[in-house]
Amino acid sequence: MSHTAHIPSHRKPRRGASKTAIRSGVAGGVLSTMALAGAAAPAHAEPVTETIEMPTLTSALAGGVAQSAAATQRVAVDLELGAQEDAAAAHAAKVAKRAKAEAERKAEAKKKAEAARAKAAAEERASRSEERTTLSASSDSTGTTQATGSAAAVLAFARAQVGDAYVLGSNGPDSWDCSSLVQAAYRQIGVDLPRTSQPQSTSGTPVSLDNLQPGDILYWGGAGSAYHVAIYSGGGKFIGAQNSGTGVVEKTLDWDPPSGAIRLL
Known part of the structure; x- marks a missing residue:
């Protein structure tokens, strides 16, 4: 037996391998946690400056932009x-x-x-x-109808010419032919008739000889081809420039019956 066997040893007893491995793992975990915390903490991190370059427009892209603007x-x-x-x-x-x-x-x-x-x-x-x-x-004592208005004016003029001579182609004031006397009488009321008997015989509305009224124009011969005209004065009489033998006279229809009549008034 050694002379030192009874002296307690100052050396620490050897730990088992398993305990050593556990402690190593714990230490490694602690160090990893600290490393992660340091990486995540921004307290003392340096600012990062990064320059981003924009892409340059190509000619195709510029053309597209121009077309879009034009559209x-x-x-x-x-x-x-x-x-x-x-x-x-x-x-x-x-x-x-x-x-x-x-x-x-x-x-x-x-x-x-x-x-x-x-x-x-x-x-x-x-x-x-x-x-x-x-x-x-309405008739007076002689049987002559008393006309008034336009008819009276026409008859008054025609009656005032009774006794004037008949001269073919004459227009008055002292001699007349049949159509000039009728034309002049109607001119007194503003009615302008043709000069000769033919057109005068168609210048108004045809009326029956049984329905005559004072102022109607009588004609002898055919309508439109009449050879003589006069003015009906009422009471079965007419006034007209008949011929060179009688001049302007007022006679009954029986004395020289007309062929027809027209009315203007």
């Missing part, structure tokens, strides 16, 4: 033209509407005016017809 401009122009066309169409429609309304107003006014004239003419004809009826029923 956009064309669309804008088309929209502007469309708006102008719409505005022009709306204005034209308003003008047409106003023109139509004005035309309709004028047509209506013309229609009313024509209706008023027709009514006035009808009333005038009715008045004249009534006047003629009254004249036909």
Whole structure:
């Protein structure tokens, strides 16, 4: 037995291999955790400056951009033209509407005016017809119808020429032929008749010899080819420049019966 066997050893007892491995793992884990924490902490990190270069436009890309801009401009122009066309169409429609309304107003006014004239003419004809009826029923002591109005003026002139000479082609004032006397008598009321008997015989409305009224024009021969004319004075008589032997006379229809008659009044 050694002389030192009874002396306790100062050397620490040897640890087992398993305990050593465990401690090594723990230490490694601690170190890893610290490393990760240091990497994540931004407290003392240096700022990073990075320069980013933009890509340069290629010629193809620039052309595409230009085409897109041109297309956009064309669309804008088309929209502007469309708006102008719409505005022009709306204005034209308003003008047409106003023109139509004005035309309709004028047509209506013309229609009313024509209706008023027709009514006035009808009333005038009715008045004249009534006047003629009254004249036909009214006679003086000699049996001669007393004419009034336009018929009276015509007959007054014609009667004032009774006794004047008959001269073919003469126009008065002291000698007449048949048609010049009729023309002059009607001129007193503003009626301008043709100069000769042929056209005078068709210048009015044909009437029956059984329905004569003062102022009617009598003719001898055919209508349009008459060779003589005179004026019916009422009461079955007429006034006319008959011939060179009688001059201007007032005679009964029986003395020289006419062929027909026309009415102007």
